Amino acid sequence: MTRPTETPRRTPLSTERVLRAAVALADTIGIEALSMRRLSQELGVVPMALYKHVAHKEELLDGMVDAVVGEIDPPRSGAQGMTAVRGRILSARRVLSRHPWASRVIESRTAPTPALLAYMDSMIGMFRADGYSVDLTHHAMHALGSRLLGFSQELFDQSPDVDPGVREAGLRAMATAYPHVVEIAVRADHDGRSVVGQGCDDQFEFEFSLDLLLDGFERLRARGWRSTG
Amino acid sequence: MTRPTETPRRTPLSTERVLRAAVALADTIGIEALSMRRLSQELGVVPMALYKHVAHKEELLDGMVDAVVGEIDPPRSGAQGMTAVRGRILSARRVLSRHPWASRVIESRTAPTPALLAYMDSMIGMFRADGYSVDLTHHAMHALGSRLLGFSQELFDQSPDVDPGVREAGLRAMATAYPHVVEIAVRADHDGRSVVGQGCDDQFEFEFSLDLLLDGFERLRARGWRSTG
DNA sequence: AACCATAGGTGTACGCTGTACGCCTGTCAA
DNA sequence: TTGACAGGCGTACAGCGTACACCTATGGTT
Numbered sequence A, B: 001m002t003r004p005t006e007t008p009r010r011t012p013l014s015t016e017r018v019l020r021a022a023v024a025l026a027d028t029i030g031i032e033a034l035s036m037r038r039l040s041q042e043l044g045v046v047p048m049a050l051y052k053h054v055a056h057k058e059e060l061l062d063g064m065v066d067a068v069v070g071e072i073d074p075p076r077s078g079a080q081g082m083t084a085v086r087g088r089i090l091s092a093r094r095v096l097s098r099h100p101w102a103s104r105v106i107e108s109r110t111a112p113t114p115a116l117l118a119y120m121d122s123m124i125g126m127f128r129a130d131g132y133s134v135d136l137t138h139h140a141m142h143a144l145g146s147r148l149l150g151f152s153q154e155l156f157d158q159s160p161d162v163d164p165g166v167r168e169a170g171l172r173a174m175a176t177a178y179p180h181v182v183e184i185a186v187r188a189d190h191d192g193r194s195v196v197g198q199g200c201d202d203q204f205e206f207e208f209s210l211d212l213l214l215d216g217f218e219r220l221r222a223r224g225w226r227s228t229g
Numbered sequence C: 001a002a003c004c005a006t007a008g009g010t011g012t013a014c015g016c017t018g019t020a021c022g023c024c025t026g027t028c029a030a
Numbered sequence D: 001t002t003g004a005c006a007g008g009c010g011t012a013c014a015g016c017g018t019a020c021a022c023c024t025a026t027g028g029t030t
Helices: A015-029 A036-042 A047-052 A057-069 A081-098 A102-108 A114-129 A134-149 A164-174 A179-190 A202-223 B015-029 B036-042 B047-052 B057-069 B081-098 B102-108 B114-129 B134-149 B164-174 B179-190 B202-223
Strands: none
Touching (some): A015 A057, A081 A102, A081 A114, A102 A134, A134 B179, A134 B202, A202 B134, A202 B202, B015 B057, B036 B047, B057 B081, B057 B114, B081 B102, B102 B134, B114 B134, B164 B179
């Protein structure tokens, strides 16, 4: 009688459930705020309970990476060649934009996770199936690098400075010290593609550089280029 | 008499001295081991003493970035055009290889530091002086992204697996799950450029992709390309 | 020469982190 | 009925960044 059987009987944890909760939590509160304690609290459990399902936080992060990479679309059955490659990379980019923390976490891994290896393997396969040599494919993978996953590789995410007035004042202040930077920033403000004061169109810049690289690969392939000379 | 004047009289701290010590310490023990406490101990001072010279750790990191970026060679007075750009980027890359932690720290900054802005400004200037339009220069800067500073942008630094036997065993184990990855890894092992079992030549890969991009820019410029169509 | 403001080093303390270790309990096989 | 075991709990510890109060030697002013 002291212990009624009608206790809520929480559904038990599992690695799966922990990972899903971690991804969701990182999406909402950001990766830097994701601590083991915060996550355990989200799951209605004491912190140490998590350690029955992941060995340590690094393993948790590995699992989160795999979960996210697993969201990338498989290669579309119809498409072939560079357009298929292009499409898949853009799919990866969409996934990453849903989980903005993921790129940072992936870059912090020291060894590739299984899902990442699988993704790369299938990417390489697409090049090979399109007639690319092992040699050229190899260099292409290096050249794409983290862009394979849709990373922007920008030096700085332009801050959403919201107020255009503030932004313009800042630019004016920098004009003497960094005239070229300002010239370009102003230009980006006024061109047709982007909302004024908002900086530039990430997606356009990404596709611009991606296509530059893919075109370069095609050209080398057509030329029968080999790295060993 | 109780207090002899011959106390060692430690040379006083200064922001400069703190930053230099921090850079040196990060070089030797790695950035993740660099704590305010560890740094203060290196300077023979109590942790809180540092806060008289930097507002908080983020400011310390900003200062370290500026110190490192300041090491990049200025543009060589003789050189012009894309070869000058290329040379400067390779100089940045050499600096970064002396401070392997720097790329990670730079990527973690939210706002550009003064030295970074100055570097970018001068880079943009080199494109403009070479006849590039504001428009094309703008997109080129985005396409280069962190490569401007010599970042590799690799998805994973191939681990120095040292023992070739171990590496080969690992590859054999992965062969069924990731055949394409293994094909490329094996190929990289056996080609003439790289020490066997050592993976690939970072520097070659970097220059390969850099040249691919620079060539692409030149081609667009020659063609009078404009993004707004 | 006396004074006192100030720059800069010290000491203590707080809240946060990841996680080692031992315990306790409910479930299921023998 | 028993006893192993999976899995959640509680306590504790070392390390982190840093707020805040304090102390002291220095240098300019009177």
